Amino acid sequence: MRIARSESIATHALLVLASVVAVFPLASIVVSSLQGVTGSSSGLSFTAYSTAWTQGRFGSALLSSALVSVTVVVVTVVLAALAGYALATMRVPGGKVIVALLLVGLVLPYEVTVLPLYEMLTGWHLIDTYGALILPQIALSVPLGVLWMRSFFASVPVELLEAARIDGTSRLQSLRLVVLPIAGPAITTLSTVLFLFTWNEFLLALILVPDNPSVQTVPLALSFFSGAARSSDPAVTAAAAVLVALPVLLAYVFLQRRLISGLTEGAVK
Amino acid sequence: MSTAAPTTGRDTAASAPASTNRTGGRRRRPSPLTYLSSLHWTSLLYVAPALAFFGVFVLYPIGISVWYSFYDYDGLTVGTPVGWGNYTAVFTDSQLRAALLHSLVLLFFYAALPVCVGLLLAGAMSRIRVYGLTVFRAVLFLPQILSSVVVAVAWRNLLAEDGPANAVLRAVGLGRFATSWLGDFDTALPSIGVIGSWVEYGLCMVLFLSGIVAIDRSTYEAARLDGAGPVREFFAITLPALRPQISIALILTITFALRNFDLIWNTTRGGPGTTTTVPSLYVYQDAFQNRMLGRASALAIVLTVVILLVVVVVQLALREREGPRRRFTGPRTPARKVHSS
Numbered sequence: 001m002r003i004a005r006s007e008s009i010a011t012h013a014l015l016v017l018a019s020v021v022a023v024f025p026l027a028s029i030v031v032s033s034l035q036g037v038t039g040s041s042s043g044l045s046f047t048a049y050s051t052a053w054t055q056g057r058f059g060s061a062l063l064s065s066a067l068v069s070v071t072v073v074v075v076t077v078v079l080a081a082l083a084g085y086a087l088a089t090m091r092v093p094g095g096k097v098i099v100a101l102l103l104v105g106l107v108l109p110y111e112v113t114v115l116p117l118y119e120m121l122t123g124w125h126l127i128d129t130y131g132a133l134i135l136p137q138i139a140l141s142v143p144l145g146v147l148w149m150r151s152f153f154a155s156v157p158v159e160l161l162e163a164a165r166i167d168g169t170s171r172l173q174s175l176r177l178v179v180l181p182i183a184g185p186a187i188t189t190l191s192t193v194l195f196l197f198t199w200n201e202f203l204l205a206l207i208l209v210p211d212n213p214s215v216q217t218v219p220l221a222l223s224f225f226s227g228a229a230r231s232s233d234p235a236v237t238a239a240a241a242v243l244v245a246l247p248v249l250l251a252y253v254f255l256q257r258r259l260i261s262g263l264t265e266g267a268v269k
Numbered sequence: 270m271s272t273a274a275p276t277t278g279r280d281t282a283a284s285a286p287a288s289t290n291r292t293g294g295r296r297r298r299p300s301p302l303t304y305l306s307s308l309h310w311t312s313l314l315y316v317a318p319a320l321a322f323f324g325v326f327v328l329y330p331i332g333i334s335v336w337y338s339f340y341d342y343d344g345l346t347v348g349t350p351v352g353w354g355n356y357t358a359v360f361t362d363s364q365l366r367a368a369l370l371h372s373l374v375l376l377f378f379y380a381a382l383p384v385c386v387g388l389l390l391a392g393a394m395s396r397i398r399v400y401g402l403t404v405f406r407a408v409l410f411l412p413q414i415l416s417s418v419v420v421a422v423a424w425r426n427l428l429a430e431d432g433p434a435n436a437v438l439r440a441v442g443l444g445r446f447a448t449s450w451l452g453d454f455d456t457a458l459p460s461i462g463v464i465g466s467w468v469e470y471g472l473c474m475v476l477f478l479s480g481i482v483a484i485d486r487s488t489y490e491a492a493r494l495d496g497a498g499p500v501r502e503f504f505a506i507t508l509p510a511l512r513p514q515i516s517i518a519l520i521l522t523i524t525f526a527l528r529n530f531d532l533i534w535n536t537t538r539g540g541p542g543t544t545t546t547v548p549s550l551y552v553y554q555d556a557f558q559n560r561m562l563g564r565a566s567a568l569a570i571v572l573t574v575v576i577l578l579v580v581v582v583v584q585l586a587l588r589e590r591e592g593p594r595r596r597f598t599g600p601r602t603p604a605r606k607v608h609s610s
Contacts, residue, residue, distance in 0.1 A: 008397040014390060015399070019408040022471050025423040026411070028433050032426060079319040086315035093308045098316060105327060107520070107580050109528045111549050112569040115337070115556040116330035119344075139326030142319050171311075200416040202531040207557065219418040223535055226422050234426060241422035245415055252414050256407045259414065264476050264517075 033239035048239035056240050057213055061221035068133045068217060069198040073191050076141040084149025085175050089161060105143030114207050121208060128212035136204060141194050152186040153179060189262040192255050199248060218244045338567035343560040355567035368546040371458060372527060378462025379469055379526030384518050387473030392503040395481045406478065409471035421535035424464045425451060451537055457545045461536060465526065473518045480514035516587035523579050527572065548572050
């Protein structure tokens with residue numbers, strides 16, 4: 001039975017409306033950032049961007065964010081591949097307990113770890129260094145990473161591993177030579193998701209690198225900048241927010257399919 | 270993620286008896302000794318690095334938080350044990366109770382509203398062929414990928430005294446309602462709620478869409494042949510089939526609503542007055558500004574326990590019933606006999 005054409009049009013109209021609502025806030029700051037700083041001539045102007053860039057130290061913040069995110073993703077993926085491989089293909093002593101702990105770790109609010117983390121990292125003289133951002137975020141990414149890689153390795157046909165073992169490869173060799181070459185898509189999606197989470201992390205940065213602008217990441221830099229500039233020019237604040245959103249938006253254009261499937265289907269699993 | 274790790278090898282051995290018959294029989298009912306020797310002790314080497322990070326930077330801090338939560342401790346002098354005092358404070362202190370109440374209000378905006386809007390739209394979309402689905406999906410998902418600080422700046426701009434929201438109100442002659450939305454005692458909390466709804470509704474829709482794509486189209490055809498209308502179709506087919514997606518949408522939105530530090534910190538910091546305070550804000554302030562480390566820890570533990578409980582309850586309430594996946598059940602299902610024939 002066919003559905004009336006009018007219903008199809010109405011539903012598409014609803015979808016368009018929902019999409020407009022989704023982009024409107026971002027579009028509105030792009031517009032106000034281009035209106036130029038107060039007092040300057042009307043028309044398109046990029047003065048707000050140059051002001052924000054120099055005043056907000058966003059160049060250094062972008063570098064910090066990139067460094068922290070790449071390190072966290074690379075280390076987590078290596079740790080997750082090893083642990084996930086073992087949990088999926090071997091009889092790990094205490095494996096059930098490990099998986100249960102990791103599942104709890106998936107939904108854990110960071111708030112419960114931040115205070116002891118702060119004291120611990122102060123004791124290690126790591127507060128206000130890259131280490132304070134990188135080490136805890138690796139640990140907080142471990143649950144998602146390990147469970148993700150475990151469910152991928154569990155989907156690898158047993159015959160493949162059996163065949164490798166008959167050919168005389170050790171377990172580590174079959175991870176490196178047999179399983180990892182076909183894990184490309186799973187690892188890329190995991191990396192994309194972890195990168196996004198790390199790039200956007202705010203609370204940990206606020207607490208663990210409060211006083212050293214040279215290691216602060218972009219969300220923190222934007223928060224301080226917009227907080228301090230709250231009374232000053234809205235165009236500059238808007239420009240700063242667009243600068244911070246831009247790298248993620250560009251990456252999203254190319255990786256959206258992978259990212260959406262990673263954040264939704266991965267969760268349903 | 271339903272099968273636990275150590276059983277995976279056993280399951281596959283049982284399902285592929287030809288290749289692993291020799292060990293399969295022994296594994297089925299192992300004595301304690303053979304069980305221990307059948308474990309791969311070297312596998313711990315693979316798990317150890319990940320577990321070391323998780324243990325040192327997650328589990329150990331949680332343990333410390335639990336310990337602190339039973340002390341009156343300012344971080345400098347020696348703490349005094351207070352038993353469950355900090356926990357009773359969490360539920361009796363009027364400020365903290367107000368914060369919990371705010372969280373409940375936000376739950377409506379962050380979880381209930383987006384899930385309902387998402388379901389409505391997904392139900393409408395299940396009935397038609399959607400053109401440009403990939404583009405719609407990407408655009409609707411956009412709020413999810415933005416840093417919460419960017420979201421906060423954008424919405425502060427949107428809801429400002431002279432911002433676009435008030436401009437629209439004035440343009441349509443409702444200028445008397447124009448206000449500083451995030452700065453007004455009456456509108457601040459609902460305004461933050463609206464921001465949360467905006468962040469989450471796209472996620473819900475995209476989740477539900479992925480579930481709808483998996484529904485067998487012939488089910489809908491059959492229901493329509495049996496004369497089911499759009500409403501009946503929604504409740505008989507779409508809603509039951511989306512159970513796993515609804516479950517995950519609720520878990521994601523509720524945990525986001527209960528944590529919710531970033532957005533509030535970057536919009537109102539709990540103000541004006543204490544009208545938009547939430548527990549996670551007090552965790553931060555008590556720990557790093559008021560030096561009430563014991564109370565901050567107790568509050569963080571309560572928050573964690575509540576989140577874990579919610580996750581368990583949602584999963585139990587919405588877990589899939591026995592039987593084949595994606596087959597709707599219930600006596601009122603109109604398409605059932607057609608479907609099974």
